[in-house]
Amino acid sequence: MKYIDKLRNSGLRPTKQRLQICEVLFNTEKTFHFTINELEQKIKDKIDNKISLATVYNTVHAFEKKGYLKQIPINSNQTYFDTNVTDHHHFYDLKDQKLIDLENSDVGPINIKKKINGKRIKSVEVLVKLED
Amino acid sequence: MKYIDKLRNSGLRPTKQRLQICEVLFNTEKTFHFTINELEQKIKDKIDNKISLATVYNTVHAFEKKGYLKQIPINSNQTYFDTNVTDHHHFYDLKDQKLIDLENSDVGPINIKKKINGKRIKSVEVLVKLED
DNA sequence: CACTTATTTAGAACCATTATAAACTAGGAC
DNA sequence: GTCCTAGTTTATAATGGTTCTAAATAAGTG
Ligand SMILES: [Mn+2]
Ligand SMILES: [Mn+2]
Ligand SMILES: [Zn+2]
Ligand SMILES: [Zn+2]
Numbered sequence: 001m002k003y004i005d006k007l008r009n010s011g012l013r014p015t016k017q018r019l020q021i022c023e024v025l026f027n028t029e030k031t032f033h034f035t036i037n038e039l040e041q042k043i044k045d046k047i048d049n050k051i052s053l054a055t056v057y058n059t060v061h062a063f064e065k066k067g068y069l070k071q072i073p074i075n076s077n078q079t080y081f082d083t084n085v086t087d088h089h090h091f092y093d094l095k096d097q098k099l100i101d102l103e104n105s106d107v108g109p110i111n112i113k114k115k116i117n118g119k120r121i122k123s124v125e126v127l128v129k130l131e132d
Numbered sequence: 133m134k135y136i137d138k139l140r141n142s143g144l145r146p147t148k149q150r151l152q153i154c155e156v157l158f159n160t161e162k163t164f165h166f167t168i169n170e171l172e173q174k175i176k177d178k179i180d181n182k183i184s185l186a187t188v189y190n191t192v193h194a195f196e197k198k199g200y201l202k203q204i205p206i207n208s209n210q211t212y213f214d215t216n217v218t219d220h221h222h223f224y225d226l227k228d229q230k231l232i233d234l235e236n237s238d239v240g241p242i243n244i245k246k247k248i249n250g251k252r253i254k255s256v257e258v259l260v261k262l263e264d
Numbered sequence: 265c266a267c268t269t270a271t272t273t274a275g276a277a278c279c280a281t282t283a284t285a286a287a288c289t290a291g292g293a294c
Numbered sequence: 295g296t297c298c299t300a301g302t303t304t305a306t307a308a309t310g311g312t313t314c315t316a317a318a319t320a321a322g323t324g
Pocket of ligand 1: 035036037078079080
């Protein structure tokens with residue numbers, strides 16, 4: 001299977017649950033954004049056995065730590081994750097509470113002129129809030 | 133008092149609690165970032181009477197709705213607010229979990245080329261994550 | 265196989281935030 | 295001033311996403 005090596009190479013044992021979550025997360029045409037609840041629902045729809053909520057949380061955090069997922073900073077009571085781990089930006093539709101990808105070419109280069117002593121820039125993320 | 137009119141003009145009754153919270157939030161040289169817990173502590177330090185936690189939440193949300201505060205999107209278990217309601221961006225120091233203002237001149241103009249049908253851009257916020 | 269360590273799991277705990285509903289208060293009418 | 299009403303405060307409970315716990319299970323290794 002195509003995810004076994006990916007997991008092994010990251011030091012994660014390729015368990016049945018992790019491989020199934022990989023299928024849901026990564027075996028798609030397009031990348032997508034999700035909350036844990038939405039992911040849980042997707043898992044229920046796609047697989048027959050049950051995966052406990054704790055495992056879903058554990059797996060998402062493990063994948064995030066390995067760089068296979070990233071968190072998107074947003075004001076919501078739920079944490080949003082992204083299967084698109086490339087550097088990119090987001091629209092956030094305030095009414096629908098939906099995220100939409102912005103390519104870097106949609107935003108243009110961002111040049112941070114200020115420097116903080118002893119700190120390095122890890123990421124630069126733009127959030128564009130949308131209203132009707 | 134200088135905050136009575138501000139509150140009245142917003143349709144908020146100038147209660148003792150709200151005026152005291154105004155003093156803590158707005159009667160300062162510099163603007164600042166805070167969580168509800170940090171604000172609660174500041175209130176305790178500055179005033180003698182007690183203000184209930186529910187009132188702190190109510191007031192912060194009322195002030196946010198009136199545009200006297202804004203929320204900062206960030207991945208944290210606590211919500212961060214800003215007394216600087218002008219358009220500006222942020223550094224986020226991942227180690228210290230502290231926000232630092234970036235002026236617009238520190239970032240340069242951001243031109244969002246993509247359009248979403250029927251939606252208007254409400255805000256454009258840049259979050260620059262810092263590591264050591 | 266035996267053994268060790270990682271993982272899964274159900275359920276409890278945590279904790280920031282929101283809801284409740286009763287007491288209180290500001291402001292307007294008179 | 296009193297009376298009235300809508301707005302506000304308050305202690306406390308409820309909510310709900312997330313994390314923790316500790317026991318059961320599974321993976322990897324020899
Ligand atoms: Mn979530
Ligand atoms: Mn908070
Ligand atoms: Zn994205
Ligand atoms: Zn700020």
